[in-house]
Amino acid sequence: MSNALDFRLDEFEPADVDSEYAEQRFWSGDLTVLAEHHTTPNGSHSYVVAHDGSVTWGVPGEPQVAAIKVARDLSLNTFTFESTYHATVSFAQNWLIEQGCPPERINRVGEDFMKPADDLTVRIEQQIRESGARYEVLDNQTSDFDPCETWTLTRDSNAAQSPIRVFLEEGDYDAHTYTMREGAFADEDAARHWLDDRSSPLPQPPEYRGEAAALRTRAALTRSAGASSIPKAGLNARGTPSAGTAQRPSPRRSM
Structure with missing residues (x-):
């Protein structure tokens, strides 16, 4: 997975003003991809978790992890953006999973983090x-x-x-x-x-x-x-375990 942001929108146009604004905002921002999934084979959706470094220069305490969903209309060659901000990656992943992203496709975060x-x-x-x-x-x-x-x-x-x-x-x-x-x-x-x-x-x-x-x-x-499973018959008169008991593996400890 590359850290570079690529929403794969070549030859697609924004479906509405909000999506156009979102595309411009994210492209001009300081986003680092943490996890992403692009649907195959038709490529109708993209799901991205990214750290928005530009937030660090804004209001102190604001969430910096962006969850972004891109939906493409392949018949019209248009796209729509939806996004939310979260304090942690796991809450961003939760939102994307609720938006239809397969959990196993967005769970892994890049090795550099x-x-x-x-x-x-x-x-x-x-x-x-x-x-x-x-x-x-x-x-x-x-x-x-x-x-x-x-x-x-x-x-x-x-x-x-x-x-x-x-x-x-x-x-x-x-x-x-x-x-x-x-x-x-x-x-x-x-x-x-x-x-x-x-x-x-x-x-x-x-x-x-x-x-x-x-x-x-x-x-x-x-x-x-484990203690009670050792039969009393396995001990001889002197209290020494019989050959069979001596070779019996010790009980496993519960983890």
Whole structure:
């Protein structure tokens, strides 16, 4: 994937004034492609995630990741543009997937950009990408400098408890990696207070605690099952394992 922006609009004309303006704005901007997909074989649509460097010179805190959909009318040789801005790549990908882009075609980001620092980051980003209309974005903010972070304030329609969710992305320029974390709050005021204060850790969603407890339970059951599966008959009078038991592989630990 090249970082150069190419909407493949040769011989196509804008279908309306808005699309003409969008084409001019994006061509004259400072866009770096992060992920893209162009439909084949007919080339009727293009989906692009790009970083808009021109935003850094505008209003502080504005989102810098553009999600762009181009639709071509092959019979009329015209095109239309749709675009939105997001604080993070995963929310931009989510929007494009909702616009019809195949998820597997827009998920991969170029090799030159920051990488997820851990498995939890990968999991949360996948959760956002595949969430459909689950998260209503209430606000977001982007910081280029110290701290290097973005946050997206959302309302989770699937959450039975603490429905206000904050997705905090923090970058490490030295390591060329970033982390994404999810925080849960009872209401918007509590979330905004945390974002302003930061004197306590980001509160984990209730379902995380449930998942952790389930993992501990499964691990305990696995260890218990492994210990009890050694038959008592396999021990001789001196407590030494029989030949068959000695060769039996040890139980696997639950991951």
